[in-house]
Amino acid sequence: MVSFKQRDIISIRHFNKEELLYILDLAKQMEQTARMDVLGGKVLASLFFEPSTRTRLSFESAMKRLGGTVIGFAESGITSIAKGESLSDSVRIIEGYCDIIVLRHYLEGSAQLAADVVDVPVINAGDGANQHPTQTFLDLYTILKTKGTLEGLTIGFLGDLKYGRTVHSLVYALSYFGAEMFFISPPSLRMPRDCVEELKDRKVKCHENESLFGISKKLDVIYCTRIQKERFADPVEFEKVRGIYRLSKTMLEEIGIKDDLKILHPLPRVDEMDESLDKTEFAVYFHQARNGVPVRKAILAAVLGVLE
Amino acid sequence: MKVLDVSAIKDGSVIDHIDSKSTLKVADILNIQNEEQVVLVGMNLTSKFLGKKGIIKIGGKIIDQKEVNKIALIAPNATVNIIKDYEVVKKFKVAVPEVIEGIVKCFNPNCVSNHHKIETKLHVVSKNPIRLQCHYCERIMNSKDIVLI
Numbered sequence: 001m002v003s004f005k006q007r008d009i010i011s012i013r014h015f016n017k018e019e020l021l022y023i024l025d026l027a028k029q030m031e032q033t034a035r036m037d038v039l040g041g042k043v044l045a046s047l048f049f050e051p052s053t054r055t056r057l058s059f060e061s062a063m064k065r066l067g068g069t070v071i072g073f074a075e076s077g078i079t080s081i082a083k084g085e086s087l088s089d090s091v092r093i094i095e096g097y098c099d100i101i102v103l104r105h106y107l108e109g110s111a112q113l114a115a116d117v118v119d120v121p122v123i124n125a126g127d128g129a130n131q132h133p134t135q136t137f138l139d140l141y142t143i144l145k146t147k148g149t150l151e152g153l154t155i156g157f158l159g160d161l162k163y164g165r166t167v168h169s170l171v172y173a174l175s176y177f178g179a180e181m182f183f184i185s186p187p188s189l190r191m192p193r194d195c196v197e198e199l200k201d202r203k204v205k206c207h208e209n210e211s212l213f214g215i216s217k218k219l220d221v222i223y224c225t226r227i228q229k230e231r232f233a234d235p236v237e238f239e240k241v242r243g244i245y246r247l248s249k250t251m252l253e254e255i256g257i258k259d260d261l262k263i264l265h266p267l268p269r270v271d272e273m274d275e276s277l278d279k280t281e282f283a284v285y286f287h288q289a290r291n292g293v294p295v296r297k298a299i300l301a302a303v304l305g306v307l308e
Numbered sequence: 309m310k311v312l313d314v315s316a317i318k319d320g321s322v323i324d325h326i327d328s329k330s331t332l333k334v335a336d337i338l339n340i341q342n343e344e345q346v347v348l349v350g351m352n353l354t355s356k357f358l359g360k361k362g363i364i365k366i367g368g369k370i371i372d373q374k375e376v377n378k379i380a381l382i383a384p385n386a387t388v389n390i391i392k393d394y395e396v397v398k399k400f401k402v403a404v405p406e407v408i409e410g411i412v413k414c415f416n417p418n419c420v421s422n423h424h425k426i427e428t429k430l431h432v433v434s435k436n437p438i439r440l441q442c443h444y445c446e447r448i449m450n451s452k453d454i455v456l457i
Contacts, residue, residue: 011446086424109420109444128418130445194448 004302008115009123011131012169017176020140026298026307027141027291037067038306045098046072047091048125049081049105054267055125055135058292059102059300066297071097088117095120100304103127121303129163135266136169138295142288143221146262150174154218156182158245159225159272162189166266167225171206175199181206182215186241189227212245216255222247224265224273248274252282264288317346320367322389323379328352330383331362337378337456338366345369358385378411378456380404381438404435412440415453419445428457 002022008014030036044063048056052074060070073079081090087110091101095118103111104125111124111131126132144150155174157167161183171181171191181204183191190208199206209215212222224247229238247263251274265273265285277283301307326334331351340347345367355361362383370390371379379386380402390398410427421428421444429443440449 013446087420088424088426105420106418107420107423108416108418109414109442109446112444113420113424113426127420128445130447192447198448 005305006121008121009133010111012133012136012172023137023298024141027295030297031294035065039066039068042068043098044070045094045101046070047103048074049076054289059296062293062296062300091118129165131169132165133169135166136173138291139170141291141295146284150177152178153220154180155221156219157223158184160189160227161185161191163228164225175202175204183208186244216257222263226270243271245272249276317365317367320369320391321371323364324387326362326383326386328360328362333382334379376402404432406432411457413455413457414442415449416445416447
């Protein structure tokens with residue numbers, strides 16, 4: 001029997017297909033019920049060491065819509081971290097003030113470290129370039145809602161595949177559903193080798209390309225990502241790839257796409273997706289962002305054990 | 309008559325069947341430069357199994373489990389003999405454990421284990437060829453990425 005009670009949500013690798021589908025089913029129920037006071041008296045600590053809009057606010061909204069309250073910070077400069085306190089010590093202290101921790105941190109593995117030292121459940125809201133599992137749940141939910149299935153889709157991942165943690169999480173989840181994957185990026189931003197090898201070990205058909213030309217007509221979904229300036233140590237390297245991809249309505253019409261193509265993007269976007277796409281039936285990224293609330297409500301309710 | 313390529317030791321440890329090219333790395337793990345008793349290092353010795361092998365004999369030292377685990381990562385075919393009064397009193401093959409703690413550095417510079425004072429921890433996803441996954445950042449390392457602490 002699937003149970004998320006008191007479990008940490010650190011990496012998509014920790015969940016099997018049945019567990020992924022359980023959360024998606026719960027999210028559907030949550031979407032049909034705007035408010036439920038099932039988390040009355042519970043406190044979520046929202047610890048964001050990196051900037052965030054969608055993830056942080058949708059977690060706060062989800063917690064409040066379930067009757068719970070939120071404490072925390074959106075930048076570490078105002079906390080004892082600025083005085084040199086270690087992450088381990090910080091989360092040990094904060095654990096005493098809350099029932100669940102949501103953590104975003106710029107270092108990879110930080111959520112696992114936090115989970116190892118506290119007893120309350122920890123939800124990884126993004127650890128450097130590693131994982132962003134709750135984003136994956138909402139990406140899957142969006143694909144399921146807009147395509148009607150998760151099985152056997154052909155998906156193109158476009159942009160920063162080296163540092164894009166949402167991609168690293170999502171490809172792993174999609175490997176359970178027989179997806180064929182095209183990784184489209186400049187050579188300097190290719191998928192990490194170990195990630196591709198792992199997918200191949202899982203018998204995933206994956207291909208690497210530098211352009212959408214020639215493959216666009218095969219795709220059921222394009223998952224577009226921003227090239228993340230903040231992940232580049234060298235600004236010269238960033239300038240070399242900045243603006244290398246720019247999806248627009250005209251461009252897609254020229255290269256040819258499936259009529260029922262859907263375009264997802266974890267947002268924020270910069271210049272990789274033209275606004276001309278926003279009103280087309282291909283664009284589902286704003287729905288995707290909105291799906292963060294029911295999906296995170298489902299995760300919070302499941303982890304805090306109020307629905308079992 | 310059997311002729312020894314490397315002389316016997318009275319008491320101590322013999323690490324045999326080291327892949328010849330890894331012999332000096334194993335010597336480094338064992339920190340032999342700080343030993344005060346006899347240390348013998350042989351390379352390119354004939355081996356039926358490996359073709360060419362390395363061997364290290366350290367007088368007066370019983371190697372510990374942490375050193376054995378490190379050797380297993382570098383020389384997975386090595387055997388360890390504990391010698392007492394010229395007799396082998398214990399013999400075993402090194403084995404890669406399921407979890408490796410505190411002996412391998414994660415190769416990802418942005419991993420939390422390279423920024424905070426915590427013991428590194430890696431899960432062994434494959435023993436042959438060796439592949440290790442960082443408990444924290446989940447990156448998978450091959451043998452060429454392994455840096456011992």
